[in-house]
Amino acid sequence: MFGRRRTKGIFDPNDLLHTKHHRLGVWDLYVQYEPKLSWIPSSWKVEAYAEIINDLPYLWRTIRDVGRTCWHLLIVYVVLLIGSSLLPALSLWYSGQLLKIVQTAVDDRTVDKRVLFQVAGGRMTCSLIERVSRIVEHRVSSALNNRIKQYYSGHIFHAMARLDVPTYEDPVVSSQLDSVIPTNRHSIVWSTLSGLLNTGTNGLRLCTQSFVLLGVLQEQRDGHLLTLLTFSNHALSLLSPDQGLLGTGGTWAWAATTHDQDYIRMEGLKRLVTGSKHRKELVAGGLSEFLTNRYRKLVDRLGHRAGDFWTQYNERTTLGGLEFLRLIRQPLKELPQQIVFTLRAVQYPSSIPVSLASLNLMQQTSDAFALALTSLAHQAGSIAERLSGLRKLYEAENIQNKVQDGTMPFPEDAQSIRAGISIEFKDVSFQYHGSDEYALRHVSFKVEPGQLCVIVGSNGSGKSTILKLVARIYDVTEGHILVDGKDIKTLRLDDLRRAMAILFQDYTLFPLSIKDNIALGDPENADDEDKIREAARLGGAEDFIARLPDGFDTYLERPVRDLYSGLPEGTKTLFGRSVDHSNFGALVAGGGRDSAGSAGLSGGQLQRLAVSRTFMRSSVSEPKVGLLLFDEPSASLDPTAEQDLFARLRELRGNKTMVFSTHRFGNLTRHADLIMYMHDSVILETGTHEQLLKAEGDYSRLWKMQAQAFL
Numbered sequence: 217m218f219g220r221r222r223t224k225g226i227f228d229p230n231d232l233l234h235t236k237h238h239r240l241g242v243w244d245l246y247v248q249y250e251p252k253l254s255w256i257p258s259s260w261k262v263e264a265y266a267e268i269i270n271d272l273p274y275l276w277r278t279i280r281d282v283g284r285t286c287w288h289l290l291i292v293y294v295v296l297l298i299g300s301s302l303l304p305a306l307s308l309w310y311s312g313q314l315l316k317i318v319q320t321a322v323d324d325r326t327v328d329k330r331v332l333f334q335v336a337g338g339r340m341t342c343s344l345i346e347r348v349s350r351i352v353e354h355r356v357s358s359a360l361n362n363r364i365k366q367y368y369s370g371h372i373f374h375a376m377a378r379l380d381v382p383t384y385e386d387p388v389v390s391s392q393l394d395s396v397i398p399t400n401r402h403s404i405v406w407s408t409l410s411g412l413l414n415t416g417t418n419g420l421r422l423c424t425q426s427f428v429l430l431g432v433l434q435e436q437r438d439g440h441l442l443t444l445l446t447f448s449n450h451a452l453s454l455l456s457p458d459q460g461l462l463g464t465g466g467t468w469a470w471a472a473t474t475h476d477q478d479y480i481r482m483e484g485l486k487r488l489v490t491g492s493k494h495r496k497e498l499v500a501g502g503l504s505e506f507l508t509n510r511y512r513k514l515v516d517r518l519g520h521r522a523g524d525f526w527t528q529y530n531e532r533t534t535l536g537g538l539e540f541l542r543l544i545r546q547p548l549k550e551l552p553q554q555i556v557f558t559l560r561a562v563q564y565p566s567s568i569p570v571s572l573a574s575l576n577l578m579q580q581t582s583d584a585f586a587l588a589l590t591s592l593a594h595q596a597g598s599i600a601e602r603l604s605g606l607r608k609l610y611e612a613e614n615i616q617n618k619v620q621d622g623t624m625p626f627p628e629d630a631q632s633i634r635a636g637i638s639i640e641f642k643d644v645s646f647q648y649h650g651s652d653e654y655a656l657r658h659v660s661f662k663v664e665p666g667q668l669c670v671i672v673g674s675n676g677s678g679k680s681t682i683l684k685l686v687a688r689i690y691d692v693t694e695g696h697i698l699v700d701g702k703d704i705k706t707l708r709l710d711d712l713r714r715a716m717a718i719l720f721q722d723y724t725l726f727p728l729s730i731k732d733n734i735a736l737g738d739p740e741n742a743d744d745e746d747k748i749r750e751a752a753r754l755g756g757a758e759d760f761i762a763r764l765p766d767g768f769d770t771y772l773e774r775p776v777r778d779l780y781s782g783l784p785e786g787t788k789t790l791f792g793r794s795v796d797h798s799n800f801g802a803l804v805a806g807g808g809r810d811s812a813g814s815a816g817l818s819g820g821q822l823q824r825l826a827v828s829r830t831f832m833r834s835s836v837s838e839p840k841v842g843l844l845l846f847d848e849p850s851a852s853l854d855p856t857a858e859q860d861l862f863a864r865l866r867e868l869r870g871n872k873t874m875v876f877s878t879h880r881f882g883n884l885t886r887h888a889d890l891i892m893y894m895h896d897s898v899i900l901e902t903g904t905h906e907q908l909l910k911a912e913g914d915y916s917r918l919w920k921m922q923a924q925a926f927l
């Protein structure tokens with residue numbers, strides 16, 4: 217079905233002579249064809265699962281939720297399913313009528329042609345209706361799937377966005393989340409519901425057919441011969457399966473991409489909340505509600521177009537089923553047999569070994585039983601798994617965050633934030649989850665409002681950990697942290713985080729545009745372009761952004777991958793991005809992320825973007841932020857850029873409290889109100905630069921050592 221061999225030359229989507237373009241929702245699909253293709257039928261496994269009973273309450277809840285979202289579609293779907301499960305029995309009844317006509321013809325040498333054609337017509341109409349209703353069923357099912365996916369995607373997005381770092385890092389939680397994120401074209405909810413409905417209607421189909429069959433076949437003979445004829449028909453139909461856009465006429469190469477900015481942005485947001493990479497920024501920036509709203513808006517705006525490539529592809533393939541020839545294929549296949557057999561039965565009653573009705577009945581029966589039984593067996597196994605998926609989906613909403621929210625608003629008085637926030641550690645010790653060692657041991661200090669505090673020390677001494685505890689990314693293992701004199705655990709988390717701007721040492725940039733990356737520093741002003749530009753200027757990022765072809769709209773990492781298969785070896789670039797040929801062994805090759813990664817920006821440039829994001833929050837004229845936390849913001853900057861950054865930081869700081877972690881002595885420490893020298897999880901020395909030099913301890917020794925390196 218998909219590209220399977222590589223040829224010389226290049227794949228050019230713009231070569232209209234050899235390439236056909238299809239529009240599938242937000243996707244552009246380019247296909248090159250060649251004649252003759254082999255088709256390999258796919259196979260599926262049957263597995264059994266238990267614990268269905270336990271999960272039934274979630275099924276009930278799902279039905280209620282889905283019913284609320286799209287009850288009319290659901291009812292149409294159920295009615296269609298029931299109708300189409302009764303049709304085979306009706307066809308069978310018509311076949312029985314034909315059988316009677318044949319019997320009468322054999323016995324009396326007469327045939328009522330009017331009745332014969334009425335019955336044959338009725339039989340054919342059944343077959344036609346069956347075909348049409350199957351197509352309508354597919355369309356309704358696909359619409360339901362999309363609606364349900366849309367409804368639950370916001371639910372899953374929020375369930376994930378609201379989790380804090382320790383909870384998200386918990387392997388049990390992450391495996392639960394992995395299992396509910398829709399990774400293929402069907403949501404777990406729709407797969408479960410449609411699976412159950414299909415199982416029910418398959419059972420109904422089996423019962424009604426058996427009932428009619430018993431009535432009609434009572435006096436039949438020649439069963440063996442009929443079975444043989446019928447199954448040879450099955451074998452034929454297996455060899456000519458329905459094929460989609462990528463399966464007709466011999467596809468040898470295809471590629472799909474999307475240019476839809478809303479879709480790309482939506483995928484970027486999804487990647488932002490899935491995975492632990494951006495979790496710290498997400499939590500510390502209090503972004504969960506903002507991002508959920510943005511995501512929901514994008515989902516609404518995109519509507520049914522918001523599907524991945526395979527969803528859109530599937531939808532198109534279903535629509536293809538409405539072609540006239542495909543519609544009448546089945547009736548055409550059956551009609552000649554019926555008419556010819558009936559007429560021959562009339563003409564030479566004694567020489568006919570089998571009757572038309574017998575043939576028809578056997579064929580229908582074997583078809584229906586084979587289909588119904590195999591799908592029943594298949595569905596029974598997967599339903600147990602899917603029901604437990606429903607449970608996990610609903611439970612994801614209730615996963616308790618490990619860092620619990622406080623109840624006290626902060627600050628009590630909005631004006632007080634102007635004077636900066638005070639931080640006090642009282643005998644704090646901290647151990648990372650799963651680690652035997654303490655990252656902090658009995659740490660006590662106080663940073664007064666408006667002070668500049670610089671934490672210096674060797675690698676792994678605990679500097680970053682202090683900043684993470686102040687932002688309540690983690691909770692202390694022992695001791696207390698006071699913020700403006702109040703226990704940090706009593707303060708409302710959203711308020712606390714809104715009152716601080718933080719730049720992590722291991723910051724991450726989001727898979728979104730540069731503009732969004734900076735804007736998310738201050739979600740409340742995310743659409744203020746002037747503010748974004750100002751933040752970029754302050755972060756020293758404005759110049760290099762201006763040089764990028766797409767400027768502020770440049771994507772650091774493209775969140776949506778292009779899809780392609782079977783591209784000729786000479787195809788080096790496609791849609792302006794380099795082609796990854798390494799995946800050609802796979803069924804579907806993927807690629808399309810910018811080869812240089814992060815839009816080809818240097819480490820220093822990426823750091824400037826991260827600093828700009830922090831400035832977005834802290835540079836407001838109306839101060840909301842009273843505390844700035846910077847963890848090595850200049851690690852990747854050259855000395856000039858570092859000097860500039862520090863100068864801007866001092867200038868912008870105003871009265872805000874600033875805590876700064878660094879390996880480098882000198883530049884900032886000379887201006888610090890408080891320096892803390894850390895080693896091996898403890899604070900060894902505290903004081904101002906002059907005091908610590910006078911004390912001639914480790915700080916003084918290391919400062920002199922660094923100074924000497926420049927002499």
Ligand SMILES: Nc1ncnc2c1ncn2[C@@H]1O[C@H](COP(=O)(O)OP(=O)(O)OP(=O)(O)O)[C@@H](O)[C@H]1O
Binds near residue numbers: 654675677680682
């Ligand atoms: N997520 C984590 N899980 C387990 N241990 C951690 C984690 N993060 C840090 N640590 C450990 O905690 C200790 C303190 O780390 P921290 O990052 O606070 O040091 P640091 O002084 O900021 O170091 P550097 O100067 O290298 O940034 C180290 O021993 C480190 O290995």
